[in-house]
Amino acid sequence: MTSTRRLRLHARQDPALESGMADIQRELGLPSAFPPEVEQAAAAAAAHSRLPDEDRSDIAFVTIDPPDAMDLDQAMFVERNGDGYRVHYAIADVAAFVSAGDPIDLEANRRGETLYGADAKIPLHPKALSEDAASLLPDQLRPALLWTIEVDASGEGIAVDVRRARIRSRAKLDYTGVQADIDAGKADPMWAVLREIGELRKQREQRRGGVSLPLPEQEIRVEDGRWALEFRARHPVEDWNEQISLLTGMAAAHLMVEHRIGLLRTLPEADPRAIARLHRTARALGIDWPQSRGYPDFIRSLDPANPHHVAMMTACTTVLRGAGYVAFDGAVPEHSQHAALASQYAHVTAPLRRLVDRYTGEVCVALCAGTPVPQWVLDALLGLPATMQESARRAGRYENAVLDLAEAAALAPRVGETFEGAIVEVEQKVPRRGEVMLREPAILARVEAGSELPLGEQVRVRLVEADPASRRIRFELAEVAAPEKPGGF
Numbered sequence: 001m002t003s004t005r006r007l008r009l010h011a012r013q014d015p016a017l018e019s020g021m022a023d024i025q026r027e028l029g030l031p032s033a034f035p036p037e038v039e040q041a042a043a044a045a046a047a048h049s050r051l052p053d054e055d056r057s058d059i060a061f062v063t064i065d066p067p068d069a070m071d072l073d074q075a076m077f078v079e080r081n082g083d084g085y086r087v088h089y090a091i092a093d094v095a096a097f098v099s100a101g102d103p104i105d106l107e108a109n110r111r112g113e114t115l116y117g118a119d120a121k122i123p124l125h126p127k128a129l130s131e132d133a134a135s136l137l138p139d140q141l142r143p144a145l146l147w148t149i150e151v152d153a154s155g156e157g158i159a160v161d162v163r164r165a166r167i168r169s170r171a172k173l174d175y176t177g178v179q180a181d182i183d184a185g186k187a188d189p190m191w192a193v194l195r196e197i198g199e200l201r202k203q204r205e206q207r208r209g210g211v212s213l214p215l216p217e218q219e220i221r222v223e224d225g226r227w228a229l230e231f232r233a234r235h236p237v238e239d240w241n242e243q244i245s246l247l248t249g250m251a252a253a254h255l256m257v258e259h260r261i262g263l264l265r266t267l268p269e270a271d272p273r274a275i276a277r278l279h280r281t282a283r284a285l286g287i288d289w290p291q292s293r294g295y296p297d298f299i300r301s302l303d304p305a306n307p308h309h310v311a312m313m314t315a316c317t318t319v320l321r322g323a324g325y326v327a328f329d330g331a332v333p334e335h336s337q338h339a340a341l342a343s344q345y346a347h348v349t350a351p352l353r354r355l356v357d358r359y360t361g362e363v364c365v366a367l368c369a370g371t372p373v374p375q376w377v378l379d380a381l382l383g384l385p386a387t388m389q390e391s392a393r394r395a396g397r398y399e400n401a402v403l404d405l406a407e408a409a410a411l412a413p414r415v416g417e418t419f420e421g422a423i424v425e426v427e428q429k430v431p432r433r434g435e436v437m438l439r440e441p442a443i444l445a446r447v448e449a450g451s452e453l454p455l456g457e458q459v460r461v462r463l464v465e466a467d468p469a470s471r472r473i474r475f476e477l478a479e480v481a482a483p484e485k486p487g488g489f
Helices: 017-026 036-048 103-111 125-132 175-183 190-208 235-261 272-284 296-300 307-320 358-370 375-381 385-416
Strands: 007-011 061-066 075-083 084-092 143-151 157-174 216-221 228-230 261-267 324-329 418-426 434-438 446-448 458-467 473-481
Touching: 017 385, 036 103, 036 125, 036 216, 061 385, 075 190, 075 235, 084 157, 143 358, 157 175, 157 216, 157 235, 157 261, 157 358, 175 190, 175 228, 175 235, 190 235, 216 307, 235 358, 261 358, 272 296, 272 307, 272 418, 272 434, 296 307, 324 375, 324 385, 358 375, 385 458, 385 473, 434 458
Parallel strands: 007 216, 061 157, 446 473
Antiparallel strands: 061 075, 075 084, 084 143, 143 157, 216 228, 261 324, 418 434, 418 458, 434 446, 458 473
16 A cells, blocks of 8 residues: 655634644754755756756656645656556756755755655755755756656556656646546546556556555645644546656666665565454444455545544554665665565655655666666665654654644634544553544544443543644543444344
């Protein structure tokens, strides 16, 4: 299962938000700005970008992202090729601006990745690069790593090449606008080709036993002092686009494994206890999950347009525990699989937002050219998993703290009210404490009782605390709901 969880904010100026976000960034020791020497180095690099000799500005690339995104890592063009397809995927070439050991590189290695919390983004690189000179903005010649992947009629990748080239994106598109054009029958023919490739790749994923989680974007709305959490369902074109990124990551992993050097994204098999917890969460949300239905099939049955199903998808991210990276130069490590994808996989498509992708991209360019992997990559390779693991922990703490703030602010006016839900987790050492999954709003929260909590049971809980300042939410068990009586004939 793959997923990307993203919080976005839609708000007017709100003192509670500004104060809460400042507190979170201070508590986590997050940088508020780039050091002056990093900004200066970025400005100088932006003014002297290194364009490659090969010119592929003839390819009609476009980008597709959320409408407010400016850090555009990927541009795409897909076409039919005989009975199969050809995928052209241009990835921003950060190494055309950043050199090993320079101030930008050192700061990026300290940060590891862009942090997202509502609209308070803490970028990996200064905006002079990430949202300007290195970004694949429209009508601009840009240095890129150009992936060309041949796909057969069944959706299987059969050949891959990646090399440096200069490209020019034709348009900056967004998912909602493209989907509207597709639905109205007036979209560029390329999107029909993308749909074919995307659906074929999803079918292959299902046959492998993998599953992608179509997790919607979670939105925080603040208007006139009132907070609300909402979900925006994904458009089909987002799923097809995601399959191109996954295809590229698998092609990169194939290259690395074949040549026995690189860095893979890994994920162990899901813990059975996590799956059992998800069954309880499904019950809490009123979603039917027969014991005979396997986890991947259950995920595929969820409807991104159904709010309760969206909450279930969010809960399913808990089985992604243990995700990491493994670097190798020689023998391929034994544990090199991404269990959710049922495949080997590498991160290579987001170098503006994720440090590791700059290095993995360089590995793949060298392997395709038949040249040695650059020494600066080899020097960093074995230490990158630890760097990325720490940045992932920091990103998780940041996003979770922002979500806690939003949930506490949304529930603050409702202290004393009673909510329906189910107990999905009970602490082993203190069984009167645990977690409850509410039906409405679909929030997972702490709950306490005077005696042992009834694991898996439908309950009513009373909100006793919702404090935005401390970001604490706490419920007390009010009563165990009476079981539903069997219906008549």
